[in-house]
Amino acid sequence: MTYCLGILLQDGLVMASDSRSNAGVDDITKVRKMAIFEQSEERLIVVLSAGNLATTQAVVTTLRENLNCGDEARDLFAVKTMFHAAQVVGDLLRQILARESDFVRPYGDPGGSFLVGGQLAGENHRLFQVYAAGNFVEASPRSQMLQIGEAKYGKPVLDRGLSNEVSLDEAAKLALLSYDATIRSNLSVDGPIDLLRYKKGSLTARNRQKFSRYDPYWIDLREKYGEGLLSLVRGLPVPPTDAEKQGATPIRDAG
Amino acid sequence: MTYCLGILLQDGLVMASDSRSNAGVDDITKVRKMAIFEQSEERLIVVLSAGNLATTQAVVTTLRENLNCGDEARDLFAVKTMFHAAQVVGDLLRQILARESDFVRPYGDPGGSFLVGGQLAGENHRLFQVYAAGNFVEASPRSQMLQIGEAKYGKPVLDRGLSNEVSLDEAAKLALLSYDATIRSNLSVDGPIDLLRYKKGSLTARNRQKFSRYDPYWIDLREKYGEGLLSLVRGLPVPPTDAEKQGATPIRDAG
Numbered sequence: 001m002t003y004c005l006g007i008l009l010q011d012g013l014v015m016a017s018d019s020r021s022n023a024g025v026d027d028i029t030k031v032r033k034m035a036i037f038e039q040s041e042e043r044l045i046v047v048l049s050a051g052n053l054a055t056t057q058a059v060v061t062t063l064r065e066n067l068n069c070g071d072e073a074r075d076l077f078a079v080k081t082m083f084h085a086a087q088v089v090g091d092l093l094r095q096i097l098a099r100e101s102d103f104v105r106p107y108g109d110p111g112g113s114f115l116v117g118g119q120l121a122g123e124n125h126r127l128f129q130v131y132a133a134g135n136f137v138e139a140s141p142r143s144q145m146l147q148i149g150e151a152k153y154g155k156p157v158l159d160r161g162l163s164n165e166v167s168l169d170e171a172a173k174l175a176l177l178s179y180d181a182t183i184r185s186n187l188s189v190d191g192p193i194d195l196l197r198y199k200k201g202s203l204t205a206r207n208r209q210k211f212s213r214y215d216p217y218w219i220d221l222r223e224k225y226g227e228g229l230l231s232l233v234r235g236l237p238v239p240p241t242d243a244e245k246q247g248a249t250p251i252r253d254a255g
Numbered sequence: 256m257t258y259c260l261g262i263l264l265q266d267g268l269v270m271a272s273d274s275r276s277n278a279g280v281d282d283i284t285k286v287r288k289m290a291i292f293e294q295s296e297e298r299l300i301v302v303l304s305a306g307n308l309a310t311t312q313a314v315v316t317t318l319r320e321n322l323n324c325g326d327e328a329r330d331l332f333a334v335k336t337m338f339h340a341a342q343v344v345g346d347l348l349r350q351i352l353a354r355e356s357d358f359v360r361p362y363g364d365p366g367g368s369f370l371v372g373g374q375l376a377g378e379n380h381r382l383f384q385v386y387a388a389g390n391f392v393e394a395s396p397r398s399q400m401l402q403i404g405e406a407k408y409g410k411p412v413l414d415r416g417l418s419n420e421v422s423l424d425e426a427a428k429l430a431l432l433s434y435d436a437t438i439r440s441n442l443s444v445d446g447p448i449d450l451l452r453y454k455k456g457s458l459t460a461r462n463r464q465k466f467s468r469y470d471p472y473w474i475d476l477r478e479k480y481g482e483g484l485l486s487l488v489r490g491l492p493v494p495p496t497d498a499e500k501q502g503a504t505p506i507r508d509a510g
Contacts, residue, residue, distance in 0.1 A: 152407035156436035160481055161488055169493040176494060181411035195494065209497050217495050226415055228487040233416055236479055238424040239431060239450065240472055242464050 001188030002149035004033060004048035005178065006115040007171050008127045008139040010164050013117045013198040014171040015127075017048045018149075018179060020190040034194040035060045036205045037067065037076045043120045044203050045076050045085050046196060050149035051112030051132065052104065058096045059089065059112065082126035083138070086116045090134035097134075113148045118198070125200045153185045154178030168197040168207075173221070176211065180222050193218075256443030257404035259288060259303035260433060261370040262426050263382045263394040265419050267455040268372045269426040270382075272303045273404075273434060275445040289449040290315045291460045292322070292331045298375045299458050300331050300340050301451060305404035306367030306387065307359065313351045314344065314367065337381035338393070341371045345389035352389075368403045373453070380455045408440045409433030423452040423462075428476070431466065435477050448473075 001022070007014040017033035031053060037045040047063065049056035066074040072084065074092070079085045097110060104110035111132035119125040127139040129146040139146050141164045147155065161174040172195055182189045192212040196205055211218045256277070262269040272288035286308060292300040302318065304311035321329040327339065329347070334340045352365060359365035366387035374380040382394040384401040394401050396419045402410065416429040427450055437444045447467040451460055466473045 152440070153411050155440045156408050156411065157484075159439050160484055170489070172494045173488060173491055177488065181414075184414050185407070185410045197494075207496055209494065209500065211494075215500075217492065217500070221491055221494075224491055225487065228490075229412075229415055229484070232480065232483040232487060233428060233432065234425070235483070236428055236476055237472065239427045239452075239464065239466075239476075241462055245464065245470075245472070 001186070002033060002050040003151065003154060003179065003182050003189045004050050004115050004148045005154070005158075005175055006048065006117050006127045006129075006139065006146045007158075007162065007175065008117075008125075008141070008144045008164075009166060009168060009171055011168050012200040012202070013046075013125055013127055013196070014168060014175050015046050015048060015115065015117050015196045015198065016175045016179065017194050018183075018189045019192050019194070020188060021053050022188060025187065028190075030190075030192070031057075032194065034196065035063070036196075036208075037063070037118075038203075038205055039077055041121065041203055043077070043118065044198065044205055045082070045116065045118040045120075046198070046205065047089060048115040048117075048148070049112060050114070052108070052110050054104070055093070055096055055100060055110055056112040056114070058100070059092050059114070062092055062096070063089070080120070081123055082116070082118060082120060082128065085118070085120075086128035086130055086136045086138075089114050089116050090130045090136050093130065093132075094134040097132075115146055115148055119200065119203060121203060125198065150182060150186055150189050154182040157181055168199060172197050176218060176221060177225055180218075180225070191218075256441070257288060257305040258406065258409060258434065258437050258444045259305050259370050259403045260409070260413075260430055261303065261372050261382045261384075261394065261401045262413075262417065262430065263372075263380070263396070263399045263401075263419075264421060264423060264426055266423050267457075268301075268380055268382055268451070268453040269423060269430050270301050270303060270370065270372050270451045270453065271430045271434065272449050273438075273444045274447050274449070275443060276308050277443060280442065283445075285445075285447070287449060289451065290318070291451075291463075292318070292373075293458075293460050294332055296376065296458055298332070298373065299453065299460055300337070300371065300373040301453070301460065302344060303370040303372075303403070304367060305369070307363070307365050309359070310348070310351055310355060310365055311367040311369070313355070314347050314369070317347055317351070318344070335375070336378055337371070337373060337375060337383065340373070340375075341383035341385055341391045341393075344369050344371050345385045345391050348385065348387075349389040352387075370401055370403055374455065374458060376458060380453065405437060405441055405444050409437040412436055423454060427452050431473060431476060432480055435473075435480070446473075
């Protein structure tokens, strides 16, 4: 499994990916699932991958091979909008699945999915989710968060904390807490986490970090969050008994 | 979908269930998924249900019909241990699936699963999960929490907060927060929540409450938790940039 996350904010984008790849629980390894396509002062396109590793690697490698070929239907450096960048990724996924699926399916799901985010000079920053079918949807202020892979464990903290006005730094914190929740509850997602804070208009991926399980900042964040959460929960009121709910004298037989 | 939760504690058990039943998103209704089998001073057995509603209702209704028949293989009031109570539930599920599956499968999954918890006089309080196959596992201090149905969204807060020493009241709070996380992130789970705090040795289900979405306590809990969490996150340190991680002068291009 995998967990990739993209967040659309007024100020820019936060994108993150984990590094675990596994073929069964006894065959695990680390891969980078964040691919950066950067053209100085011109465009930044980030592609996050989930699903069958052979399929998603074939897509990303071919995207790199096609750079500077000049064909708008294949070249991320030639596309005129982020919409067309997502289309290039979806079309390429379809081509690769057409070639691979019949051979791979007897062994497992050949499918993959992607988050495609970034900005081209002259356009707003945008974020898309490309489905295994090659079609795609775009994030918006009403649905500012896109997730692929093992998304459920990490969703509640984002649902509570995110809004369009949240800063890149606050969203980055929430993203790391979302990964922490996922990693604690599920073996199929693990660090290092690649994290990009993209400030709109910057057209660069330089504010990008890798957080391993032993990163001092991430350890500190996890500990402070864990302690803070426990202390918060301890301070919350205890559920009333039915007698209390009806206004009677409190009787509690729970310790 | 459904979300049912059972927690084994030194002091007793916390068991909870939601009330949403749906056949597609345009056909939703409320049902009670917590069935109580109580024999004064003798035994308390609680059965929580998830899965195909016709199947699980057939199991629970038949369990009620079989009470006091005296047959240890079918009667929850005749079984001598909680292990055998779980076996009665699993066997009955198999019987009902043998009768129903061929007819139901063309329309959807006929399966169901259960949490079976409680205590018989002379035995410790125990908690079991009965799978769709009718086999079952038991909770223990090392795996004190069992979930059926839509379990993922609500797992992180429990993973962080639970331990064997947690009191029934604290675990009940965590359970309600786990339901809140699930309900916020997923349409297929909804209140009212049935919540039982069972104190070991009490052999009664009287500390049992129903929390609707509009319950003043639950609204208060959700608001205080939501505000507390946001304020906790705001107070946590911001992720460093790579330059900062390497000890250089802080440069941050994220807003």
